[in-house]
Amino acid sequence: MAVAKPYRILIVDDHAIVREGLKQILAEVDDIEVAGEADCARNALQMARREPWDLVLMDISMPDRSGLETLELLKNEHPGIKVLMLSMHRETQYAVRALKTGAAGYLNKQSAPDQLVDAIRLVASGKKYISAEVAQELASEISGERASLPHEGLSNREYQTLCMIASGLTVTLIADRLALSVKTISMYRARLLKKMQLKNNAELTHYAIKQGLLD
Numbered sequence: 290m291a292v293a294k295p296y297r298i299l300i301v302d303d304h305a306i307v308r309e310g311l312k313q314i315l316a317e318v319d320d321i322e323v324a325g326e327a328d329c330a331r332n333a334l335q336m337a338r339r340e341p342w343d344l345v346l347m348d349i350s351m352p353d354r355s356g357l358e359t360l361e362l363l364k365n366e367h368p369g370i371k372v373l374m375l376s377m378h379r380e381t382q383y384a385v386r387a388l389k390t391g392a393a394g395y396l397n398k399q400s401a402p403d404q405l406v407d408a409i410r411l412v413a414s415g416k417k418y419i420s421a422e423v424a425q426e427l428a429s430e431i432s433g434e435r436a437s438l439p440h441e442g443l444s445n446r447e448y449q450t451l452c453m454i455a456s457g458l459t460v461t462l463i464a465d466r467l468a469l470s471v472k473t474i475s476m477y478r479a480r481l482l483k484k485m486q487l488k489n490n491a492e493l494t495h496y497a498i499k500q501g502l503l504d
Contacts, residue, residue: 296409300312301326301330301351302351302375303328303348315406318406331353333359334362337366338366344373348374349383355445356374373392373393376397385427386448393417440500447477450477454490455494455497
């Protein structure tokens, strides 16, 4: 009987220590092979263009593009690509947004190694991986039991801008971190304030704290 080939996965994380830790965990798993790694969104996109992957394991926070923006680009260029998002952020903060953007799963970095392996196997085989908490959140939203919150109508970039402003960063610092112009960030700020019917950064920060959007 022919032995099935291991799932080839691409790890995308800007921290070398995290990548090494993931590789050590997965080195003990026969049916999973870490066949590539990237330290930023640009490199991840280039590697995805060069060869096919059974799964991309990607951090949601990166220096050049957000994981959500990178996910969107990956799905636009390769609709069938399977992406499992990995993050230090709470599931309630980003998981549903990631799934709506095209991720096949979302896993917190504090999860146990066995949970990581199970999630990779599920996603690589074509299934979805979501926790019980995220499943409940999705069910409540679909059934109409929970009204949509103002921040849920923001684009991924607007949501990222909201969180960064609420964390105390100025428009100039945000522009520098995201490699965008101050004018572009100011535009995102103006749009999100209008969508959420807020007047200024103080109201925005109060909202983010109240909704638990900050770590």
